[in-house]
Amino acid sequence: MLEVKDVSKMFDERRGVQQIDFTMERGEIVGFLGPNGAGKTTTMRMITGYLNPTGGSITIDGLSMSEHGAKARSKIGYLPETPPLYPEMTVMSYLRFVADLRNVPVREQKKRINEMLDKLGLHGREQQLIRSLSKGFKQRLGLAQAIIHKPDLLVLDEPTSGLDPNQIIEIRQLIRELGEQHTVLLSTHILPEVNMLCNRVLIIHQGQIVLDERPDRLGTAMGQEVSLHLEVKGPTESIIQVVSALPLVTEVQIVGDGFQEACRKEEVDEAPITTMDHTDTGLEGAGQEADLAVQVCVDNYELSTSQPGVLSPQSGETIKLRVVSQDHSDVREALFYALADAGYPLLEMKREMTSLEDVFTRLTTEEDSGDA
Numbered sequence: 001m002l003e004v005k006d007v008s009k010m011f012d013e014r015r016g017v018q019q020i021d022f023t024m025e026r027g028e029i030v031g032f033l034g035p036n037g038a039g040k041t042t043t044m045r046m047i048t049g050y051l052n053p054t055g056g057s058i059t060i061d062g063l064s065m066s067e068h069g070a071k072a073r074s075k076i077g078y079l080p081e082t083p084p085l086y087p088e089m090t091v092m093s094y095l096r097f098v099a100d101l102r103n104v105p106v107r108e109q110k111k112r113i114n115e116m117l118d119k120l121g122l123h124g125r126e127q128q129l130i131r132s133l134s135k136g137f138k139q140r141l142g143l144a145q146a147i148i149h150k151p152d153l154l155v156l157d158e159p160t161s162g163l164d165p166n167q168i169i170e171i172r173q174l175i176r177e178l179g180e181q182h183t184v185l186l187s188t189h190i191l192p193e194v195n196m197l198c199n200r201v202l203i204i205h206q207g208q209i210v211l212d213e214r215p216d217r218l219g220t221a222m223g224q225e226v227s228l229h230l231e232v233k234g235p236t237e238s239i240i241q242v243v244s245a246l247p248l249v250t251e252v253q254i255v256g257d258g259f260q261e262a263c264r265k266e267e268v269d270e271a272p273i274t275t276m277d278h279t280d281t282g283l284e285g286a287g288q289e290a291d292l293a294v295q296v297c298v299d300n301y302e303l304s305t306s307q308p309g310v311l312s313p314q315s316g317e318t319i320k321l322r323v324v325s326q327d328h329s330d331v332r333e334a335l336f337y338a339l340a341d342a343g344y345p346l347l348e349m350k351r352e353m354t355s356l357e358d359v360f361t362r363l364t365t366e367e368d369s370g371d372a
């Protein structure tokens with residue numbers, strides 16, 4: 001529904017945005033992140049038609065912003081960083097004013113304004129002067145002016161900035177609800193807000209998009225392995241055999257206390273992490289005999305899993321494993337059933353996620369290099 005293609009806006013040689021390229025599909029809530037001065041507001045102002053790009057094209061629902069500006073703008077609602085409110089107007093007179101401005105048909109205006117009062121919790125404040133509203137209520141009114149004409153795309157520039165924690169929760173809830181009916185582009189400096197609200201994240205740095213990814217795939221995008229952490233009850237070797245026999249499992253590590261305990265029993269030097277590589281077992285399908293060419297490596301000490309009893313914690317003991325799968329495939333169900341079938345209770349399983357904070361810091365603190 002939105003296509004931003006090769007869009008640039010240079011204010012001078014250094015400042016502005018260069019060759020921004022991304023699309024948004026209907027129903028998406030996209031978080032737009034970047035350090036101060038990265039180019040978020042400039043990009044949003046071009047998308048909403050407030051600023052003309054120096055190059056590239058912006059299309060909304062097939063309508064080019066440069067050729068069909070008014071029609072394209074009618075499909076967009078925009079809440080700038082500072083809501084465009086008139087302090088001397090009452091809430092009601094302001095809503096009438098923006099309904100006119102946004103060409104809401106006169107016969108529909110009363111109903112539409114009522115919907116806005118309902119949706120944004122503004123009932124009872126119709127006659128209040130805008131200047132006497134709290135910041136949270138001003139933001140609600142700002143959202144009302146952005147959606148009064150039922151736009152397809154909602155562009156929100158730091159909508160929770162400057163609000164107190166309660167107001168932030170309220171506005172986030174409103175954004176979540178609005179996201180059910182509108183496509184939303186949301187800029188923010190609050191990274192957890194993106195995890196809470198968005199199904200995609202764009203990071204802009206020094207005027208260029210440096211990341212476009214789903215929040216749950218950040219690790220993959222950064223070339224990091226996605227791994228599962230398991231806690232399983234039962235004998236170490238047998239559990240390792242069961243887990244490593246799964247065809248898509250490529251690596252198993254024993255982590256944490258269980259293994260240290262097992263090592264001490266055998267008077268092996270303390271080694272909290274072991275690695276078992278299963279990349280080349282030749283397994284092709286589930287249920288096949290596993291050629292357990294698997295070794296548990298502890299520093300220079302190697303233990304073959306085919307020698308039973310070498311690592312055998314007492315019954316009732318649990319082990320913690322880190323499991324990596326081929327091409328980040330989802331092996332959670334397979335692990336669950338394999339361990340259940342083998343009679344080893346799975347006590348915990350969680351995915352190790354790369355945090356948005358890590359990714360943001362890595363992508364936006366690099367020096368201004370030639371290819372930045």
Ligand SMILES: Nc1ncnc2c1ncn2[C@@H]1O[C@H](COP(=O)(O)OP(=O)(O)OP(=O)(O)O)[C@@H](O)[C@H]1O
Nearest residue numbers: 011015016017034035036037038039040041042043
């Ligand atoms: N009207 C303007 N004239 C000159 N330079 C400008 C203008 N507007 C923005 N800039 C510059 O363009 C760059 C991008 O600014 P922009 O406001 O888009 O960043 P931002 O990511 O929204 O930052 P913030 O998070 O601080 O709001 C900055 O270097 C800024 O100084």
